Amino acid sequence: MIESWRWYGDLDTISLNQILQTGASGIVTALHEIPYGEVWPRDAVAKRTARIRAAGMEWVVCESLPLHEDIKLGSGDLGTLFAHYRQSMANLAAEGVTAICYNFMPLIDWTRTDLAAPVVSGGTCLRFDAVKMAAFELHMLGRAAAEDDYSAAVVTKAAAWHEASSDDDRAALLNAIMCGLPGAYDRYDIEQLRAALARYDGMTRDDIRANFKRFLEEVVPTAEELGVRLCVHPDDPPRDILGLPRVVSGAEDVAWVMGAVDSVANGLTLCSGSLGAGPANDPVAIARTHADRIHFAHLRNVRKEPDGSFEEAAHLEGDTDMVALARVLLDEEAKRQADGRADANIPWRPDHGHDLLDDLTRDNFPGYPLIGRMRGLAEMRGVIAALKAG
Template identity: 50%
Template sequence: MKQTWRWFGPRDRVSIDDVLQAGVEGVVSALHHVPTGAVWTPEEIARRQRELATMADGAPSGLGWDVVESLPVSEDIKKQQGDWRAHFDAYRESLRNLAAAGIEVICYNFMPVLDWTRTDLAWRLPTGATCMRFDLVDFAAFDLHILKRPGAADDYDDALKADAAGRFAAMSDEAREELTGNVVFGLPGAAEKMSLEDVRGHLAEYATMSEETLRAHLVDFLSEVVPTAEELGLRLCCHPDDPPFPLLGLPRIMSTEAHYKAVMDTVPSPASGITLCSGSLGARPDNDLPGMMERLGDRVHFLHLRNVKRETSALRGSFYEAEHLGGDTDMVALVEAVLKEEARRRRAGRADWSIPFRPDHGQDILDDLGRRAQPGYPSIGRLKGLAELRGVMRALEPRIPA
């Protein structure tokens, strides 16, 4: 398991010096400033590689750019409208440029409109730490009373609608504005930020799209880019929906093991794989993360290891970002399944036997509370999680047959 760390570039409040002191072996990054649908040029890729390879005093960090997260898929591709065919060409060209730079693992997602959704980016825990949280009542209040989405009332039962109405009535104008900003926060570090009108416009265009149609569009996307990935020796890996259940009337196609298996079976190329995010998938009680790693592990190209605590047993419910070993996912069992998959790959002679992972998200603790880093990406909280994961790895490794 190769230890990596997500870095958002020179504007990240967590510096390359901090990353290096965390003791990681590689960096996960992206060209967040490049608009979705545009080509990632060799010059911009090389600039990012130089930035992460250099410490503040000019000394070499010794770190390389191991994983791209993310090379975003445009809404035009997901909806198959507008400039979607030109965006296929741009995506393939970006893949060629990344391969020429020596980068082999490319993470992406196929979530419509919102790349991930939280209602609170700094929810206070009893310890004084803060974390990200999804509150279903707050989200329903946003959907029904702020966004005012047509047909939204049909998606919630009477009790939840009553709770949402009461929650909204009790909010100040500032609280309503903060909730709106949190929900439409979007892809971490991305160049584009959406307004409510942008969201409404996208939702109107998705209004008649079924889960089957969106899945077909994902398969079409893969049919366009996987041959290029195969030619270049790249490994594409799709991140799951976050949260892994329908929101805003939008279809979800990467929320369960069945979803992933359907796409992997339809596009059987090893170049098309999975980003197994234990936090995103773990927000659903019917997702068995260790089992998914065992059954789908040969197509897992990248791992996000984090944990969430579900506040209900329902498939759709509130949850918050827990400590890495403290949520509802059995992280020890998941890491054991990963190590067993790596051992299988070594025995099979696979060059990609070591699966890169990063400690995903983290609670803001200690000095994190004043640093105001990218939401979900504090330095000390992630370092704490990485230390816990390292301990699990060290304890399990001698027990895994070579």
């Protein structure tokens, strides 16, 4: 397995040299400065690749080559958007980047209500609090239908939280939720968010799936020609958010995606944290079922609560059996090596670490600290080494 690290380029406070010191050999990055829907020029890809190689590592996964929102909506000049996506894939492949992670989450990528929730042992973590999310939807956004998405107990607590909250509390909650917006780090106020959500009015789960299938039909054949492996990232969290249907949330969804265009080029980013946040999900079983289509892995853990809340746990301390999960990935690698597959070694990265020690003084991207992720990398490195030896 290829130890990797997500890096945000010039936007990142963590340098390539610091990443090299963690022991990671692969870099997971993207050209974040290019607006969604535009072509990634080959010279820009080449420049990023050369910079990473000069630091002693390789660009092993593009995370992500994002989809313009019109593709998810099924509107606008789709022909041009699909053509641009295919050309960007070609430019990445020409420079040796053949694993491409993406997601199909409408409007907002990941969603959390707290960016620095305290951890009992010290440090902070990302958290999704069902009560705060319900308070945001019902009392700040004014989405009355949200009441059906939460238990009566959560709805009651949400009203109490909102009543007791200060302007600063509500501003912090809005900021945390807006951190999940993709693209050039745009942020919405409440009215802007309502307007953005209105574009999805009337769209059903079947509509989103139809638009997803069209995307796959447009780009997977090109991926096959280029030797590219596309790998969809599961919804985070794996549930509908803000009334938006989500379609990569559980085992049935993943099976649908893999079957929508049945090709090894249409694969999965196995995110154990995203899938693990779903009470009905078994990340190990999902990995075992689709092992031959896993092209990238995000290894992290979460600890769930009965009301739908969850928070990031230390890598070996959450609800998912990370040892069993690593075993599935190593077994798959052995099969690929026996079959002579070019993609036998699966890139993985430690995801969403706790902010620990000096992390608390850095201006990190939420969930992407240096020390916290290095702890996760070291813990999973030990698990993998023990499994290989045993």
